[in-house]
Amino acid sequence: MKEDYFTEEFIAEMRERYFRPRKWEKVRPFRNAAVLAIDLQAYFLRPESRAFLPSAPRFVPRLVEFYREAERLGVPIIFTRHFHRDDIMTRWWGGNMPRDDPLNGLLDEFRSFAETVIEKRTYDAFHGTELEGILRKLHVETVVITGVMTHLCCETTAREAFVRGFNVVFPVDGTLTQNRFFHEATLRNLSHGFAVTSLLGEVLEWLSSG
Template sequence: MASSESSLFSMAGDSYSKYEIRRRNPNPTAAALLVIDMQRHFASIAAPILPALRSTVALCRAAGIPVLFTRHRHRSPADYAMLGEWWSGDLILDGTPAAELLPDIGRDPGDRVVEKSTYSAFAGTGLEEALRGMGVEEVIVTGVMTNLCCETSAREAFVRGFRVFFSTDATATSNKDLHEATLKNMAYGFAYLVDCKRLEAALAPKI
């Protein structure tokens, strides 16, 4: 996986309206928040989005939306698959500090942590079954890296029949071009774009 020494980029503070094709608000009674791979391995990439991520987590909790975290780790060469070829020497090994979730990301002790060994949060993890069991029909995707695990998980969620919302200011990756390419792909065929400001307006209690 791309190391924590990579350059940083998120859309925090930037307009994304030029990418929008469709607009919709999440339904708090049917949604779950996915926080993807906010781990020490990605600390420098994740640092710029921490305020937006914490705000997103807090907004979702206040609206009664369940929050689930993913943790990428490899336990042995048996689960490296193609990532062993692609990221040789830069894998996140279970039991190392790099595999630990970052502190202060809004995680509560009772929050589910989904462990995975590939880009997808759904492949072989039981996440879909867990979400279905909770009555979830929509997912809001946040975390790192925008163009790898976040994008792959969002695409899989869409294909599996979930409505997808993709955060522009609570996702980050190694450079602007990769981040923007994902936003374009998401808006074109897979997800509604949201940010903290939009979520705050959408999830505010109706009087």
């Protein structure tokens, strides 16, 4: 089920297939944005973990560069950190993600950007957290979804953000999952009803144009 799929060819194909210019034009005026960095934990991004995503070595440097530029532009970056114990997530996945496990900390490459970290216990970063309150306090109009995994926590959070009235940008190269099929399924669905599926570079051009 897992594969190293996150290539430049895959990214270009996904952008060509699912980017909707007319949707982008509807979102572009709403430049008061925040970046959501979903669950960028060693658990998913380090080879020694059972949940390691094979394309992580391709993905992490790209996202680090995006965060560096977003930070330079003064765009807030809000991180989430997932853990769960003895609940439905445990039953579904067959194990806990303990809060105190070192693998459940943020990957070292992202720590310098993580001034704000929200802890969550399910796929939805809004459920039972202070995320919406933080975004409202910042007068955020648009959220840019990045992180892992594309088809689970990232997609669920994107849908919930839309329901709460935020514009959603979901860059095709801003999230990662286990394989191309899960990744594409999310882009197919979100581009139809919930989010603009641009490139990270296009997001930076937009953020710097205001």
